[in-house]
Amino acid sequence: MNILEKITNELDTLSKSERKVAEVILSSPNTVIHSSIAALAKEANISEPTVNRFCRRLDTKGYPDFKLHLAQSLANGTPYVNRHVDETDSAEEYMSKIFESTMANLELARKSLDPMLINRSVDVLTQANKISFFGLGASAVVAHDAQNKFFRFNVPVVYFDDILMQRMSAINSRQGDVVIVISHTGRTKSLVEVASLAKENDATVIGITSKDTPLAKECSIVLSLDVSEDTDLYMPMASRIAQLALIDVLATGFTLRRGSKFRDNLKKVKDSLRSSRFDRKD
Amino acid sequence: MNILEKITNELDTLSKSERKVAEVILSSPNTVIHSSIAALAKEANISEPTVNRFCRRLDTKGYPDFKLHLAQSLANGTPYVNRHVDETDSAEEYMSKIFESTMANLELARKSLDPMLINRSVDVLTQANKISFFGLGASAVVAHDAQNKFFRFNVPVVYFDDILMQRMSAINSRQGDVVIVISHTGRTKSLVEVASLAKENDATVIGITSKDTPLAKECSIVLSLDVSEDTDLYMPMASRIAQLALIDVLATGFTLRRGSKFRDNLKKVKDSLRSSRFDRKD
DNA sequence: GGAAAAATGAAATTTTATTCCATAATTAGG
DNA sequence: CCTAATTATGGAATAAAATTTCATTTTTCC
CATH class of the missing domain: 1.10.10.10 (Winged helix-like DNA-binding domain superfamily/Winged helix DNA-binding domain)
Structure with a gap:
């Protein structure tokens, strides 16, 4: 070499x-x-x-x-690699390691995604009557973020991080609704049940999870994300960031599909925030 | 270069x-x-x-x-560069661009962080009586995530994405409390005010924001994150991911500072989730 | 609308790399 | 130790690639 x-x-x-x-x-x-x-x-x-x-x-x-x-x-x-944090690391070292691992995992995640399925998902999303995002724990954060993004598109969108609300919402779903269920492990029982319920009620269920998980089996479309979590620290780190990047991809696909007129609308949403901010001097 | x-x-x-x-x-x-x-x-x-x-x-x-x-x-x-999404991009193209831009921005963000300040922040956090995370919009998601992480450490931690709650909480803060205010632009008026209020009440205010913003001026410690947002799409993308990575760094610093015994505790937290999950076959 | 400045490409030139082939060096066999 | 065969080497020719020059087109600014 x-x-x-x-x-x-x-x-x-x-x-x-x-x-x-x-x-x-x-x-x-x-x-x-x-x-x-x-x-x-x-x-x-x-x-x-x-x-x-x-x-x-x-x-x-x-x-x-x-x-x-x-x-x-x-x-x-030095290409970005997954480097584990060590007990004796200085601030500079663990900082670098975390950023680099995150980048390495994003690369992994990107490779594991199938553009065809992204495309299908965007199709489904642009035609949805209602979009729901469900997640728990770290994935709840991702669902929360997804709601913020899709909310700007002026489509009915909800997000729940409460099992009961998720169940009720899933039971009330119907054909034309899209339910996006987010779980890195894909093994959280209540989420798998929610996915199953939504599917029984004819909603299109998109799973953001790892390959071959119980959750994946219940989904109409599985967007599988491979990341290798640093389990030493017992906290989800890379997985949720990859999920967020995927949300960005879906949201971007959505705006592209809707055309330029639609993007003018986004600008208006952004401009509406102006008065709540301090002006830039430059 | x-x-x-x-x-x-x-x-x-x-x-x-x-x-x-x-x-x-x-x-x-x-x-x-x-x-x-x-x-x-x-x-x-x-x-x-x-x-x-x-x-x-x-x-x-x-x-x-x-x-x-x-x-x-x-x-x-790193062939990772900030590449703007184009109207005619295929799913594969915009997916790649978004992932790559995200990675490029993480690299930028890492370079802009000062390990000394990370270290100071971790010092302050490990000694805090109470930790509060405040953000609005996309940054609220980050604050939400930060709460999830620090909650595991068994320290009093709160997160608010409601201006009134943020104000009340800031006013009630006191010496020994740490308030982390998250805002990419650093220009959101109400957040700048919250930072100012917290500071007046002797809390240590850590800002996660860009360089030289109104918010930065009100903070005891500024963790500045440079990222170049793709403003074409009018949605925060790279900034919040860099913020999340920074939260990971702070959380990791926290656990390292607390020593190995503390990490056993984290394992317990993780294990407590087991019963809510489907078993792995492998 | 027109002069000045900037950008661009066709063609010529220069530089650089490659091929061809004759010669020199090396090796193996006697 | 010599000779034929093989291999290594460099000079010269050729080919390829890059650069310069300069005329033409496009853009900018008054």
Whole structure:
């Protein structure tokens, strides 16, 4: 993968002249990425074709391609990974770890989502008579946020984080209603029951949950989100953020489907808040 | 300096044709690093000199040098840039854009946070007699989430998204109480007043807001979060997610400060939920 | 509406990389 | 230790790519 390592590994399969090239590159790779093939050849006291052959031997397409690989190796970035917080971490460390894990999980979540199902969900939502968001605990927060967003669209929308209200609402639902049930684990009994009730009453049930959960089985559409929670801390962190991002996607899909006139309306909603705010000086 | 971000930032200083180039590059940077200047020019429907001028405008020496920078940016882990959703985007496109923008903004937010202030905030929180979270609109959701988290720590914690309750609560606060006020714009009048009231009553006021806002001026500690909201859609998206990640950081700092015994307690809280869930088969 | 400034692309030029091939170096077999 | 075969190497030619120049078009500003 890393071309510098590769050069080191293959050093003994190279010919004498090619090794000269390798040495120049290894000794100052940062200069090389800004050199032409002629400059490098001169530096290594060999000819240009030799440099070219050297590049091919390393499975690159030629000198420019080789420089590209070299540049990437030097950039040597740390891609975002799920790093667990450690007891001895400083504020800076745990802060970085949490942000990075969150980003890594968003990436995971994105990969696990099927755009076709997003599209179907948006279809269903734009045609809904009423939209309900149900969640408990951390997912209640997401449902709450979803209500705030869809409320702006001037469609009937409700959100409940109370089991009884959820049940009653589910029982009262009917064809044309959309019920979005949010649960990372997909195993919360009362929510699974609510989904089932809503379905029995002909509502379209969209589940925001993980793959193959009891909740997923009760849903008309399952938007599955894979995230790996850091269970060390016993608190939902990444899952709810991925859920929120998904809500953003659905809300965006909704506004796009409704067209530009509709977006003017959103602007009005936003402008209506102006008087409650301090002016900007700039 | 990530060149993809740079392109995004300078998008409006570019000429029409140069912007075409920028768009092609942003939409598939991985293709571009393997393209010749001619291929890119053709893809963007402009001439080769324009590509060249574009590269120079971004302070690179020319096209090959630009490709080098681009390659490094891509290797650098984050190809995540703030990309605006477009009217003609497919579900897959707007989904990707939203997730990527969210990630890009989390990165921005992380950079704008000062670990020292995080540390101070955690200090204050661990010693608090009572913790209150206040927010309105999208930030109310964040406050709601914060309550869920801190509630597990077995400390007195409240959350209000009602201006009157917020005011009353602020007036009743006293030394040793911590009030966390959340507002992306930092310009919501009633929240600024609440912060001011709490401060007058000797509570420690922590603001989660942007830099240099009216709210920031009223706070004892300002945790400033820079994010660039996509104002095209008139909905808070990235800001609240960054705020949530910050809440995670604070909550994590809290548990770390309290030590391992305390974390056993968290496990108990989590275990208490077990009976309300379906068992896992695996 | 027109002059000045800015943007753009066609063509020429320059730079850079690659190919071809003759020659030199190395190796293996006697 | 020599010779034929193989491999490595570089000079020159060629091809490809990037850059510069400059005329033309478009935009901006009065």
